[in-house]
Every structure is written in C-alpha cells, then in structure tokens.
Amino acid sequence: MKDVMLGNHAASHGARLSKVDVIAAYPITPQTLIVEKLSELCADGDLNAKFIKVESEHSAMAACIGAEAAGARSFTATSSQGLALMHELLHWASAARLPIVMAEVNRALAPGWSIWTEQTDSLAQRETGWLQFYCENNQEVLDTVIMAYRIAEQVLLPVMVVLDAFILSHTNEIVDVPEQAMVDSYLPPYQPEFKMDVNNPHAFGGLVTPDNYMEMRYKIHQAMQRAKTVAVEADQEFQEIFGRSYGVMEAYKLDDAEYVIMSAGAITSMLRVIVDAYREKGLKLGLLKIKMFRPFPTEIFKKLLAGRKKIGVLDRDISFGATGIFFQEIKAALYPEKKNGVPALFGYVMGLGGRDITLSHLEQMVDHMMSHDEPEEDSVWIGLKK
Amino acid sequence: MEAVFPKPRIPEEEYIYPGHLACPGCGASLSMRYALKALGPKTMVVIPACCWSIIAGPFPYSTLKVPIYHTAFETAASVSSGMAAALDQLGQGDITVMAWAGDGGTFDIGFQALSGAAERNDNILYVCYDNEAYMNTGIQRSSATPYGAWTTTTPERHLKDRPKKNIMEIMAAHQIPYAATACVAYPEDMIQKFRKAKTIRGMRFIHLLSPCPPGWKIPDDQSIKVTRMAVNSKAFPLYEVEYGEKYRITVEPRNIPVRDYLKVQGRFRNLTDDDIRNIQFSVNKNWDRLQKKVRYSE
Ligand SMILES: Cc1ncc(C[n+]2csc(CCOP(=O)(O)OP(=O)(O)O)c2C)c(N)n1
Ligand code: SF4
Numbered sequence: 001m002k003d004v005m006l007g008n009h010a011a012s013h014g015a016r017l018s019k020v021d022v023i024a025a026y027p028i029t030p031q032t033l034i035v036e037k038l039s040e041l042c043a044d045g046d047l048n049a050k051f052i053k054v055e056s057e058h059s060a061m062a063a064c065i066g067a068e069a070a071g072a073r074s075f076t077a078t079s080s081q082g083l084a085l086m087h088e089l090l091h092w093a094s095a096a097r098l099p100i101v102m103a104e105v106n107r108a109l110a111p112g113w114s115i116w117t118e119q120t121d122s123l124a125q126r127e128t129g130w131l132q133f134y135c136e137n138n139q140e141v142l143d144t145v146i147m148a149y150r151i152a153e154q155v156l157l158p159v160m161v162v163l164d165a166f167i168l169s170h171t172n173e174i175v176d177v178p179e180q181a182m183v184d185s186y187l188p189p190y191q192p193e194f195k196m197d198v199n200n201p202h203a204f205g206g207l208v209t210p211d212n213y214m215e216m217r218y219k220i221h222q223a224m225q226r227a228k229t230v231a232v233e234a235d236q237e238f239q240e241i242f243g244r245s246y247g248v249m250e251a252y253k254l255d256d257a258e259y260v261i262m263s264a265g266a267i268t269s270m271l272r273v274i275v276d277a278y279r280e281k282g283l284k285l286g287l288l289k290i291k292m293f294r295p296f297p298t299e300i301f302k303k304l305l306a307g308r309k310k311i312g313v314l315d316r317d318i319s320f321g322a323t324g325i326f327f328q329e330i331k332a333a334l335y336p337e338k339k340n341g342v343p344a345l346f347g348y349v350m351g352l353g354g355r356d357i358t359l360s361h362l363e364q365m366v367d368h369m370m371s372h373d374e375p376e377e378d379s380v381w382i383g384l385k386k
Numbered sequence: 387m388e389a390v391f392p393k394p395r396i397p398e399e400e401y402i403y404p405g406h407l408a409c410p411g412c413g414a415s416l417s418m419r420y421a422l423k424a425l426g427p428k429t430m431v432v433i434p435a436c437c438w439s440i441i442a443g444p445f446p447y448s449t450l451k452v453p454i455y456h457t458a459f460e461t462a463a464s465v466s467s468g469m470a471a472a473l474d475q476l477g478q479g480d481i482t483v484m485a486w487a488g489d490g491g492t493f494d495i496g497f498q499a500l501s502g503a504a505e506r507n508d509n510i511l512y513v514c515y516d517n518e519a520y521m522n523t524g525i526q527r528s529s530a531t532p533y534g535a536w537t538t539t540t541p542e543r544h545l546k547d548r549p550k551k552n553i554m555e556i557m558a559a560h561q562i563p564y565a566a567t568a569c570v571a572y573p574e575d576m577i578q579k580f581r582k583a584k585t586i587r588g589m590r591f592i593h594l595l596s597p598c599p600p601g602w603k604i605p606d607d608q609s610i611k612v613t614r615m616a617v618n619s620k621a622f623p624l625y626e627v628e629y630g631e632k633y634r635i636t637v638e639p640r641n642i643p644v645r646d647y648l649k650v651q652g653r654f655r656n657l658t659d660d661d662i663r664n665i666q667f668s669v670n671k672n673w674d675r676l677q678k679k680v681r682y683s684e
Contacts, residue, residue, distance in 0.1 A: 055502030059464035066468025203448035205456035
C-alpha cells in the first residue's frame with residue numbers, strides 16, 4: 001500500500017512491521033515523532049508491544065538491554081544529545097550481543113544548540129560495536145528498519161538506522177508500506193539461543209579476567225565481519241520479496257567513471273544530480289553512496305575505487321583536529337595498497353549544523369577536485385562565511 | 387509491642403552457592419542469601435557495578451542458582467524495567483525481576499533511573515543493600531554515608547558533614563505500593579518483607595542496612611551484632627510503607643543509646659561527644675517523625 005509519510009513515521013512503521021515487543025524511548029527533536037507515532041500504534045492496538053516511557057535516553061537504552069536480554073525484540077530512537085547520553089550503554093548493548101535496533105536522526109551537537117542535520121553524532125559512535133546504515137530517503141528508512149532486525153538477529157549485534165534531521169525526518173514522501181504477511185515471511189520471530197531463563201540460569205556480563213576478555217572482543221569483531229555478507233544477503237532477499245534493494249553501498253554511473261564523489265545520507269540525492277550535470281558536460285564522474293558504515297565494507301570500496309583518477313569525499317561531519325570522518329575511513333581503506341593507481345583523495349567538509357548544501361557548493365567541490373592534481377590540505381571547508 | 391509478623395521458618399533451600407567472593411562477615415552476601423530464600427527460583431537478578439559484581443563470581447562462574455544480569459552502574463532500575471516489560475509481553479509475568487544495587491548505585495548515580503521506574507510503577511523489586519559507602523572502589527563516601535563517618539574521601543580532617551539521604555522518604559513520596567527497610571540481624575523480618583514484596587505487582591523497594599567489616603572498621607565476626615545495634619539504637623528503624631501512606635514499624639527497638647552503636651565502629655572513631663549528642667538528637671527526631679506517621683496511618 002502506498003502512503004505519504006514523514007521519514008520519522010517511516011521508521012515507526014518499520015518497527016511496527018517488525019513486530020517489536022518492547023519500545024523504550026525519550027523525546028528529542030527531531031526524533032520525537034517516531035515515538036509519538038509508535039505510542040499511537042500501541043494505544044490503538046495496531047502494535048502489540050509494551051511501551052516504557054522512560055525518563056532519559058540512557059534509561060531507554062538500558063530498558064532495551066533488559067528487554068532483549070529477556071528475549072524480547074526491542075526498539076528505540078534518538079538523536080544528537082540523546083545518542084551522546086546513551087554512549088556508555090551502546091557498548092553494553094553490543095558487547096552483550098543484543099540485537100537492538102535504533103532509529104537515529106542525525107542532528108548536530110551543542111553548544112550552541114542546533115536541531116539541524118549533521119552526521120557527527122552517529123559517526124562519533126563508530127567504535128561502539130553497532131552496525132550503522134545511512135538512509136537516503138523515507139522508503140529506505142522503512143525498509144532498512146526491517147532489514148536491520150534481520151541482520152542484527154543473525155549476527156547478534158545492535159543496529160543503528162540513520163536518517164537526516166528534517167531533510168528526511170520531517171519531509172513527506174511517498175512510501176510503499178509492505179503487507180505484514182510479506183514482512184513476516186522475511187523476518188522470523190526473535191528466538192535468541194541465550195537469554196535470561198529461570199529454568200536454565202546463567203550469569204551474563206560479569207567480571208572477565210584477561211584470560212577471556214580478548215577472545216570475547218575477537219568474537220564481536222568476527223560477527224561484524226560476518227555482518228558484511230549477512231547484510232548483502234539480507235538486501236538480496238529483500239529484493240526477492242519486496243522488489244526493492246539498496247545494496248550495502250550504491251554505485252551511480254560508476255562503471256566508466258574516472259572521477260568519483262562519495263557521501264552518505266540524504267545528500268546523496270543531490271550528488272546524483274551533480275553527476276548527471278557533469279556527465280552532460282562530458283566529465284566522467286560517478287557516485288558511490290555509502291549505506292553501510294559499520295561494518296566498513298573495505299573490500300568492496302577497494303575494488304570499486306581501484307584505478308580511478310580522483311575521489312572526493314563529502315563529509316557533513318568533522319573530527320576536530322583531523323578530517324571529516326568518512327574521508328578518514330576511505331583513506332584508511334585505500335592506503336595499504338601503495339601501488340600505482342591509488343587515486344588522489346580529496347576531503348570536503350560542508351553543511352554542518354544544517355547549513356544548506358547548494359548545487360553551487362557541490363560544483364565548487366567537483367571543480368576544486370578537477371583543478372588540483374593532489375590535495376593540498378586534509379579537508380577543504382565549503383560554504384564557510386568569510 | 388509484639389512483632390508485627392509471626393516468626394517464619396527460614397527456608398532451608400539455598401540459592402547462593404558457597405565459594406562466592408565476598409569478604410568474611412559481609413552483610414551483602416548474607417542479605418542475598420535471605421532474599422533468595424524468600425523469593426525462590428522464579429527470580430531474575432539485575433546487578434549494576436558494586437561489590438556484588440565481584441561477589442557473584444567471574445566468568446564463567448556464578449554464585450547464584452538464579453539468572454544474573456550484570457549491568458552499568460546507574461541502570462539497575464531501567465534494565466529491570468525493560469526485563470519486566472519483556473517478561474510480561476512474553477507471558478512470563480510471574481517471574482520476579484529483582485534489581486540488586488549498592489547505596490551508590492541507588493542513592494547517587496542510579497537515582498534518576500530509580501525515580502523514573504518508581505514514578506511509572508514498573509513491575510520490579512528494587513533492593514538497595516546499603517553499606518553506607520562505595521565499598522567496591524575502596525570506601526568512598528556516598529550520599530548514604532552517615533554524618534560524621536570516616537571514608538577515604540571524608541578523611542579525619544574533613545569528616546562527612548551532611549546527614550544520610552533519607553531514601554525511604556523519597557521512595558515513599560513516589561507513592562509506590564511497597565517500601566520497607568530490613569537487615570540481616572533480623573532475618574525473619576527480612577524474609578517476611580521479601581515474601582510480601584513478591585506478591586505485590588508494581589514497584590517495590592527494600593532498603594537493607596548491610597554491614598561491611600572493612601568499610602565500617604569492625605571485626606569480621608561482629609557484623610550481625612553491630613547491625614542489631616543500628617536497629618536497637620533507632621539509627622536504622624525496621625518499618626514498611628504502603629502507597630507512601632501506611633507506615634508500620636515491624637520490629638520494636640530496644641532503645642539503646644546511639645553512642646553504643648557508633649563506638650563499636652572504627653569509622654566513627656573521630657566523633658566528639660558533641661557530635662554524638664547531635665547524632666542522638668537527629669536520631670530521636672527521625673524516630674518521632676516516624677512514629678507520628680505510624681499513628682497517622684492507624
Ligand atoms: C559510570 C561509572 N562510574 C564509576 C564506576 C566505578 N564504580 C564501580 S562500583 C562503584 C561504587 C559502588 O558503590 P555502591 O553502589 O555503594 O556499592 P558497593 O561497592 O558499596 O557494594 C563505583 C564508583 C562505574 N563502574 N561506572
Ligand atoms: S567490601 Fe564490604 S560490602 Fe564489599 S564484599 Fe567486602 S564486606 Fe562485602
């Protein structure tokens with residue numbers, strides 16, 4: 001059934017269709033509408049779930065941890081300061097191997113207060129052991145929440161489904177809402193092998209001596225590595241049932257491209273337009289959209305980027321004192337092969353705190369890349385006022 | 387006054403194995419033993435960072451015969467809320483989810499989550515074993531540390547100059563179905579309270595005074611005796627509160643001077659006679675206030 005809905009509501013319906021058992025969440029702009037919709041769905045009986053209206057994001061994540069530990073599928077959503085407040089528990093969730101799914105609306109961090117989009121909040125959580133998927137549009141948001149449970153419950157790690165503040169969260173788009181039966185055939189009920197069970201008592205998460213800790217971390221790392229294949233399979237099977245797929249990254253006009261631009265999230269829609277425009281002018285430009293950021297699909301990037309002349313990475317985020325975060329990751333992925341043919345890599349920071357990224361900014365980016373043989377600085381800031 | 391409860395038989399079943407990692411004479415380990423005797427096998431325990439994270443044993447061992455979930459310092463209440471909601475949703479609502487936290491995890495860092503769970507009346511049994519300091523990290527003051535006590539962060543030159551936070555009054559003010567104090571020196575009273583708490587749905591809070599020989603600076607074999615003095619000096623009255631309104635004293639104290647209770651503990655060694663008079667004054671005042679509430683409930 002086709003419907004017109006906000007990106008936030010697409011996330012809510014993704015959770016509804018995934019038949020979550022427990023929801024725990026705390027409001028923060030621009031995520032609030034996700035949980036408001038879920039409250040309505042629970043109140044109306046359209047979703048049979050327990051909704052715990054906690055007193056903070058910290059407790060929201062803690063409650064999801066408790067719920068998953070007892071064997072229930074759980075969901076939460078947050079943004080910015082809320083995600084930062086959860087940070088400690090993001091580690092508790094992943095290291096406990098709990099497949100929680102969370103919608104995270106990318107919003108800039110304070111001070112000064114900014115409710116507008118920026119990707120630093122979620123990217124700053126890259127070491128927490130959560131899978132991260134960035135979405136370009138509302139359809140992708142809904143679909144990715146469903147896929148997220150499928151992946152999370154196979155590899156036993158939590159997943160963050162990320163969408164841009166306002167650009168997606170508060171924008172209506174046509175969304176194809178799948179039938180429950182189709183989702184049921186794709187997503188089996190959550191049946192964890194290990195859980196809190198009075199008939200089979202165990203202790204979870206207790207003291208671990210240096211004798212065992214490292215092996216536990218290695219297993220988490222292996223699960224992350226396995227998620228690379230599991231995510232590809234989940235996407236392919238999604239395609240078979242629902243007729244839509246996104247891949248773990250998406251190549252646009254990349255086949256013969258000598259020059260590549262890369263980014264994640266809603267901005268990739270505009271990058272498609274820019275690619276088309278430069279193609280018309282005869283420039284062999286292509287786009288690589290990063291959907292899966294954790295685990296980082298290094299092998300695929302290497303394969304797709306080998307032999308290109310130049311690559312420009314757009315970061316709507318900044319690691320102060322270093323570079324944009326996507327740029328760092330791409331650079332790290334390409335570096336070990338110090339052979340001829342490693343493309344020149346250019347980093348661009350723009351659109352922080354919801355600053356408009358215009359077509360002219362994107363042209364500046366491509367023109368800068370084309371007019372320099374080598375990058376002269378780690379990141380070029382575009383759209384700064386003088 | 388007669389004891390409110392008839393003396394129950396203390397169940398013989400054990401749910402805590404020998405070989406746990408508590409110090410000799412630890413009230414916290416004995417408290418768990420009695421609590422589980424009262425609650426039985428259909429119990430799940432949530433333990434935040436505290437001495438009990440160690441007492442429970444390292445991976446892959448467990449001191450308890452019931453499931454344990456270890457969690458972050460400030461999350462005993464919220465993890466338990468999630469667990470209880472999940473069990474309800476999965477048709478296992480007859481299991482008792484017991485949060486088991488120290489005074490630090492309850493009075494201080496976990497306080498927000500505790501208040502949240504209480505206000506929502508989540509279906510959990512929250513137990514605070516109160517040894518009146520952060521013992522796990524080496525005896526630092528908490529907001530449960532009594533006035534005048536020595537800790538490593540309230541050294542002799544700067545003993546604690548604020549009274550203990552009255553957690554029971556705060557919990558009662560949330561109007562939760564059940565709140566009670568208890569301690570290992572009165573095991574029958576304690577078992578009755580846990581049994582009663584088990585039958586109630588919603589938020590239940592039990593505040594256990596839990597002697598700690600290294601923290602209180604008492605000999606290992608004196609913890610029960612000293613705790614008994616806490617009750618009899620009225621420094622730690624045993625009572626219960628229903629819905630924030632109905633107060634009942636469950637063990638009538640024998641009325642010994644608070645000096646006797648303080649003098650046997652090394653942590654109060656530096657108190658002057660004036661200090662002790664002040665403490666006696668506030669103990670009397672608190673006791674009067676409690677009695678008024680009991681009378682008001684009748
Ligand atoms: C966020 C956080 N801060 C600090 C600590 C360190 N820490 C672990 S246990 C503890 C004290 C616990 O005190 P209490 O709750 O009174 O329990 P007890 O150790 O006395 O049993 C502290 C400070 C921690 N684990 N997590
Ligand atoms: S330090 Fe105190 S509370 Fe902790 S285990 Fe030892 S006796 Fe028990």
